[in-house]
Amino acid sequence: MKKHILPALKLTIIMILFFTVIYPLAVWGMSQFSSNAGKGKIIEHNGKKYYSNIGQAFTADKYFWSRPSAVNYNAAGSGASNKGPSNEEYLGQVQARIDTFLVHNPGIKKSEIPVDLITASGSGLDPNFSVQAAKVQVKRIAIVRGIEEQKINQLIEENTESPLWGIFGPQKINVLKLNIALDKLASR
Structure with a gap:
């Protein structure tokens, strides 16, 4: 059971960080190069x-x-x-x-x-x-x-x-x- 729970928790934390912090920041950063800075x-x-x-x-x-x-x-x-x-x-x-x-x-x-x-x-x-x-x-x-x-x-x-x-x-x-x-x- 430990064999499956620990990797699942790690993956969940990584995905939460990626989809709530890294990905939104990357999209926001790219939008700053568009006309009107993404607005x-x-x-x-x-x-x-x-x-x-x-x-x-x-x-x-x-x-x-x-x-x-x-x-x-x-x-x-x-x-x-x-x-x-x-x-x-x-x-x-x-x-x-x-x-x-x-x-x-x-x-x-x-x-x-x-x-x-x-x-x-x-x-x-x-x-x-x-x-x-x-x-x-x-x-x-x-x-x-x-x-x-x-x-x-x-x-x-x-x-x-x-x-x-x-x-x-x-x-x-x-x-x-x-x-x-x-x-x-x-x-x-």
Whole structure:
């Protein structure tokens, strides 16, 4: 029995030290070399500070709508809904999002709505959406703001981020940055 307890206790103490002291210090140390010393990417707009790497709620018709969040964009409680694709409550939420989108975007067919506008991300905090998610909203924003669709499409192109090293992941757009650029365009 002593043969097994002593090594188990040693291993437990080593793991506690590693995972509560050494590993967190190593991660913290590496973050100090990142932009803003690991405190996130902060953008100031109209006197307010926003984290560009955390999703924000945009639901006004004059803005590009964000990807839905299962945690109501609360960074302290990152996570998904954990409901399966056959869960009745989940299907009801998705259908409600589709219906809301169609009401605010007349002329768009259900089949044209990108999935990232009606389903939440795994973290519930995704700050980005697809290029298609932006383009499907152009007509609504152009009408509400009185801006030509061509100018809004140009804004989308300017704010489209390429995949990592050109191969990892799809093109994406940061919704916060796009909406700030949209406000600047509208104020001109």
